[in-house]
């Protein structure tokens with residue numbers, strides 16, 4: 001079932017006159033449906049997304065109309081400065097939104113306008129002042145549906161967008177790892193408590209082909225590869241920001257692995273000796289469990305005979321019941337700080 005359009009998208013639709021006849025750049029729209037709903041009266045639309053699910057939803061749309069373009073990536077590609085309007089959808093992470101605003105300015109022509117839209121509960125109200133620092137003066141175009149739409153003219157001088165400036169490099173002493181990450185990637189610049197607990201189970205022997213589901217900046221897979229150099233690693237995430245961070249984390253730690261974009265296990269082929277994960281339960285500003293529940297249910301088909309399933313999760317989540325349903329048992333391998341590491345075998 002398709003998700004309904006969010007309030008920020010409905011607020012943009014209410015202000016559809018702003019989009020009419022424009023060449024528009026949309027950055028990180030929530031879904032393909034949001035793009036097609038907003039694209040109706042535009043002259044041309046370019047979409048930038050780091051989310052492979054949005055890419056999959058828009059591939060045929062971009063192909064069907066030779067005018068529109070779709071860019072799936074982490075931000076390294078230069079966007080031509082040819083757009084009249086750039087729409088940035090507010091992200092949960094402030095530095096991620098900062099990054100998108102810079103990227104948006106680069107894609108505007110000299111008289112181009114920037115729009116930022118988001119929900120009050122996501123913190124949009126504080127952004128008026130924050131964008132002012134970047135562009136000078138900002139106009140509050142509309143506020144309705146518990147959302148705000150800001151607009152600003154492109155300033156005369158726009159700094160070149162350089163993706164390299166946005167990577168953060170951190171040493172994780174607990175795991176003896178160097179971690180590279182972009183804003184918006186889970187646990188950017190620090191080690192998550194759940195991940196730390198999962199890394200504490202590395203003494204439980206790991207061998208063969210390992211799948212790290214929801215790899216984020218690549219901490220778990222890099223730790224496995226460093227401790228067990230004979231393992232073969234596959235890493236998957238829905239976000240290209242995460243996958244590029246993972247590529248760099250692996251390289252920095254002298255570990256090799258195959259990295260793949262996938263929504264859930266949809267694009268994964270083959271069977272594994274171990275599926276290891278700190279699976280997602282946040283999506284944007286809302287909490288969703290269905291991705292992880294579907295992942296647990298599908299995981300068994302991707303394991304070899306005697307294969308192992310190992311995940312960390314908040315101990316209030318109802319995952320053990322689903323793991324038991326799928327594997328017939330569920331052990332607790334480690335516990336602490338409100339998290340458990342669950343293990344099951346085929």
Ligand SMILES: C[S@@+](CC[C@H](N)C(=O)[O-])C[C@H]1O[C@@H](n2cnc3c(N)ncnc32)[C@H](O)[C@@H]1O
Nearest residue numbers: 186195214215216237238239263264278279280
């Ligand atoms: C809790 S984070 C864990 C990141 C990393 N393994 C760590 O421990 O630091 C979960 C990851 O799952 C990814 N994710 C969210 N939804 C997904 C989906 N439907 N399919 C694949 N990955 C997804 C997120 O992008 C995020 O990087």
